[in-house]
Amino acid sequence: MYRSHTCGELRIGDVNKQVTLAGWVQTVRKFGAITFVDLRDRYGITQLLFGEELNKVLDENPLGREFVLQATGLVAERSSKNAHIPTGEIEINIQSFTVLNKSVVPPFTIQDDTDGGDDLRMKYRFLDLRRNAVKKNLELRYAVNRSARNYLHENQFMDIETPFLIKSTPEGARDFVVPSRMNPGQFYALPQSPQTFKQLLMVSGYDRYYQIVKCFRDEDLRADRQPEFTQIDCEMAFVEQEDILNMFEGLIKRVFKDVKNIDYTEKVARMSWEDAMWQYGNDKPDIRFGMKIANLKSAFTRNGKIEAVGELINGAGFGVFDNAETVLAIAVPGCSEYTRKQTDELTDWVKRPQIGMQGLVFIKCNADGTYKSSVDKFYPEDKLKAIAHAAGAVAGDLILILAGREERTRKAISELRLEMGKRLGFRKEDEFKLLWVMDFPLFEYAEEENRWVARHHPFTSPKPDHIEVMINNNPVIENAEKYLEHPYNHIKANAYDMVLNGNEIGGGSIRIHQRALQEKMFTALGMSQEEALHKFGFLLGAFEFGAPPHGGIAFGFDRLCSILGGSESIRDFIAFPKNNSGRDVMLDAPSSIDDKQLDELQIQLNQGQD
């Protein structure tokens, strides 16, 4: 060992001990004939004092930032103590030292507030990782990992490794593929998740499975997506939805306790997907604050024609509302005295291309009980009052109203709600609100192909009382215009998402465990029997040998960590992340490979052919 103690452990009680520390030079401060060095390691920082004698040595061979130092000396009480760090009461009077390795000047400062830009820090990720801000993220990640494993272990879950070189069965996202040298012309795929394997483990009787495991998706990367990401992947047999919800809210509560010391004792709230969409405009509501969406005008499809019903607002001569498919409102508390400048700024905000609305209507619910609106000329005060009532507004609120096509308007009002919540300080970083969103539609309609698409994935079971509907109806959509009336459109999934502060952190379902139902699902998705057998024959086969009822969940580990760490970016919680082009700029990967490698794999490049 190059050290007797770490740089984080010595205290006033250690005074007069002889110790040896090893670490990195954080700062060097010379005061006349003596020099102070802050020595840093993973555990903390300790002040070293180089007296007159050694100071001369340092004069000849100066220490630089990030030099690796081993130093021996006596622990002494400091005259000027530093209350900000645990070692702040002591320093080490150095007797001898060795420079274990030098460092050139780093391209950015190794500090919480570094001067390094994003690209530079990614290129020198091994230096960025030295910064305390990044280190505490990885420590938190490990703490979550450890906490989750302990909880799952105590609940009889077994970590069982599933393979990484599997079969390509693209359904949804693209697979990364791996050419097989031993089987020329054939490819493995990297798993998008261990879904089918964990189901097979249930068929095998393993009962309670988990894994903290890398998964791979070859998607066009949006900001904050990674081609490889980590899941806490779990599955249970002989369970119903309620069992899964209880088990896994227990898991997250345990993580809260272990990692953040938060006692999340209340039952996790539950909301149907339909309520989430109507009241919050999206399927992962942030319920740290209210400001629910009021539906002033809705579009319904009746006999294939869209009708829009809005009794309060229609027919007042205000074309924007009259012509809109949907009109949605939120009541923003305490903002009735917004100035013209402020409401103009909000109008500009919703007009930005990311939101894409034409304009914003507002009603001020004044403290004195009067109302003032940007559409006063169309709606007299009693009408405004009625609208305010419908929007659940009280005196002092500012009602914001958006109108337009249903999907876009709902998305826009949802964004506006989140924005106002943020501006008003309702989205507190240290407040955590969990929510189960449930009862998703099992299918979505794919217009181009006139077929159904699995909203979650093709292994999700319908809710128990919808299984008959699925079995007893033909999934084929005879009349595309009337797809809304097809029985499959009303089937709800036995699925659930866990939402934390407006982010989906996990999702799962009770799975299909009957061959006939699974085949029906594949047919609904437009797969021929032949294709289904080619891709998923092993699973259909397994269902014939006594498959138990089962279900599970997968948590997005990177995302969970980033929310617990109070950050928007998952990259900050990954030791060696890739950039938005899927590149590791530190390694310079991906890169070209040797012709010999291509030849051995019996493949060749085929660039610029499109």
Added chain:
Amino acid sequence: MYRSHTCGELRIGDVNKQVTLAGWVQTVRKFGAITFVDLRDRYGITQLLFGEELNKVLDENPLGREFVLQATGLVAERSSKNAHIPTGEIEINIQSFTVLNKSVVPPFTIQDDTDGGDDLRMKYRFLDLRRNAVKKNLELRYAVNRSARNYLHENQFMDIETPFLIKSTPEGARDFVVPSRMNPGQFYALPQSPQTFKQLLMVSGYDRYYQIVKCFRDEDLRADRQPEFTQIDCEMAFVEQEDILNMFEGLIKRVFKDVKNIDYTEKVARMSWEDAMWQYGNDKPDIRFGMKIANLKSAFTRNGKIEAVGELINGAGFGVFDNAETVLAIAVPGCSEYTRKQTDELTDWVKRPQIGMQGLVFIKCNADGTYKSSVDKFYPEDKLKAIAHAAGAVAGDLILILAGREERTRKAISELRLEMGKRLGFRKEDEFKLLWVMDFPLFEYAEEENRWVARHHPFTSPKPDHIEVMINNNPVIENAEKYLEHPYNHIKANAYDMVLNGNEIGGGSIRIHQRALQEKMFTALGMSQEEALHKFGFLLGAFEFGAPPHGGIAFGFDRLCSILGGSESIRDFIAFPKNNSGRDVMLDAPSSIDDKQLDELQIQLNQGQD
């Protein structure tokens, strides 16, 4: 929950409780008007008793093997108890039951002694996994996983995930590569190990890192190799070899204790590579038994010429020994009375192509102090006595002697020693003997390319007092004939392997942490400066920013589990293994992929071009 209890937990104390169990039908035995069913789940087997009433129901809808059953009833004391299983004192008087899923007749029996062949069991791996024999292997694997994680956690190691999509830098084994769609013409590689990343983490100051992680090697698969395998991967900073040896023998001892309840209190033995090769004929000796190899004649290279020194045996007119480069002997205890048939059989054994020797010479050290040999006519009794003395034989031993080219003979006697150890019962499955093998040569000579090859890997440091030799000498081999005299031929690595019962279960080294030394290593391996920078520029760069001294180890997790489980085959300890052609026969992977996928990746097949 479909059950109130598992099939492994009910005891005599539970009598009269109403319980619900769920599991698989192991056996159905009908006795007149009643039926006994053994119900199995992950936790055990419980006997169900179906009385007269329900028996009629069963008559109409018979239960089959592997049906999934949910059954409710009262716990009762059995009249005829089964002492072999923990639930053997009770049975359940069934009141009601539901068949949760049926099963077709499985292709082999779900029993320890199954009637299923290897291929069939691999194809239906999900059924094979139901067998108790396989289940206890996976349970053992999880227990090792858990134990290792606990030990490492308690010793301040942090689990830090390293990336799977990295850069191809083939050195030694072939990489599996992954074409990048977003970067056409470029490829990621799957890691052969997280070696460079864990070293970067040491540079980053993380100090103590571990991961239980999948690694990938595209090698021609020998029996019992897998293209994807799992390592317990560890690294520490500010340590010397001794620190690593202590830390990781602690890890294995902890695993012994937790998993096998073995107190391995003795210090782990240590042996130099040279001693291992001379005394046991290989670098992973099984030290559960002695029978060390005696070197009766050695070849030495002197001035480029091979001389063979064998004072005891040369010149007696026995051409086989006179002309041999090497003559090696083992003294097999208690076998002096072997019959002619037995010694003939041993001679045949060494002549098999796998061993490839020309013959076997033996000397019987009779209990009465006389000697009898197959080469009596060349060696009088006093000579035989002297040879026996040199071989460390005592009365009752049978000395076996092999002669030939050094490498082959050493390998053959090593195999013979292991075979005799096995036959004589010296290689006990429940005895565990650990050994550190150390002081390996840093380099091997690659004749075809006239250059050095790293024996361990290119990041291994020489032993501290050999660093100067490496730095101060030119690695280029001017005279290929005299490579043995090159100073690099004598450099020892600061490396160590952990051997358990004759199997290498782990290996590691103190790493190079100085840029100049690492560059010298790359030069020695025949890499140009440009190539070294292209492949490992990130690591060389990192060494300039204050890299601390560091080292580590990686354990072969699959192998470790198989030895602890008393099996020769790692496949038995992997949930979903691949066969010897790298295929997953259950999934039928690898497989062909769509042209659309190839087009998107901008690659094409190039088969049959060679």
